[in-house]
Amino acid sequence: MKYIIFDLDGTLIDSMPVWKNVGKDYLSQYGFEITQEIDDRIKRQTLPETALCFKELFHIPQTVDEIVTEIIAMVAEQYANVVPLKPFVKEYLEKEKQNGTKMCILTASEPNYILAAMERLSILPYFDFIATCTEMGLSKKDPQVFIETMQRLGGTMQNTMVFEDALYAIRSAKKGGFYVVAVAEKTRPADFEEIQQLADNYIYSYEELL
Numbered sequence: 001m002k003y004i005i006f007d008l009d010g011t012l013i014d015s016m017p018v019w020k021n022v023g024k025d026y027l028s029q030y031g032f033e034i035t036q037e038i039d040d041r042i043k044r045q046t047l048p049e050t051a052l053c054f055k056e057l058f059h060i061p062q063t064v065d066e067i068v069t070e071i072i073a074m075v076a077e078q079y080a081n082v083v084p085l086k087p088f089v090k091e092y093l094e095k096e097k098q099n100g101t102k103m104c105i106l107t108a109s110e111p112n113y114i115l116a117a118m119e120r121l122s123i124l125p126y127f128d129f130i131a132t133c134t135e136m137g138l139s140k141k142d143p144q145v146f147i148e149t150m151q152r153l154g155g156t157m158q159n160t161m162v163f164e165d166a167l168y169a170i171r172s173a174k175k176g177g178f179y180v181v182a183v184a185e186k187t188r189p190a191d192f193e194e195i196q197q198l199a200d201n202y203i204y205s206y207e208e209l210l
Contacts, residue, residue, distance in 0.1 A: 003155030143176030
């Protein structure tokens with residue numbers, strides 16, 4: 001494979017613990033408690049979808065965009081100062097760069113907080129570009145987002161891999177016809193079996209690929 005599309009959160013950086021409790025922390029500001037049902041629901045949603053969910057269920061007065069902004073503010077400091085790389089990520093990126101592989105990021109997150117983490121962790125130079133679902137107007141629930149990213153990177157279905165950790169995105173990439181490497185993510189144990197069945201390769205650590 002000469003082209004790789006990487007997810008960021010939970011795939012390259014260990015940021016999912018930051019997001020795990022952010023919904024609960026956000027709602028607690030308004031005196032609400034999150035139920036297990038809602039928690040399970042938002043784990044499979046994008047940030048704008050979660051904001052809309054909170055607005056509709058709890059009648060929060062802010063707009064969806066304002067809710068998104070408030071949630072981002074809660075996690076931005078963690079990205080800038082705390083969130084680490086997953087083990088052996090940099091070694092793997094360096095190996096692929098030396099092999100001439102072209103790489104990019106496709107993320108449902110936003111530049112205004114992820115860039116701080118990527119700069120601090122010194123991984124920005126490995127990627128040709130960062131594509132966001134927002135700028136593309138597509139969700140990772142739609143295989144087209146992977147196809148358009150592949151085309152921008154210059155790859156084909158035959159020579160492009162997708163690295164992901166989330167079940168919904170893995171389903172979508174497989175539906176689009178991609179070879180998918182699933183990266184273990186401890187915050188999603190319920191999805192383990194289905195992810196293993198769907199993915200072409202399942203890794204617990206990037207060390208396995210060195």
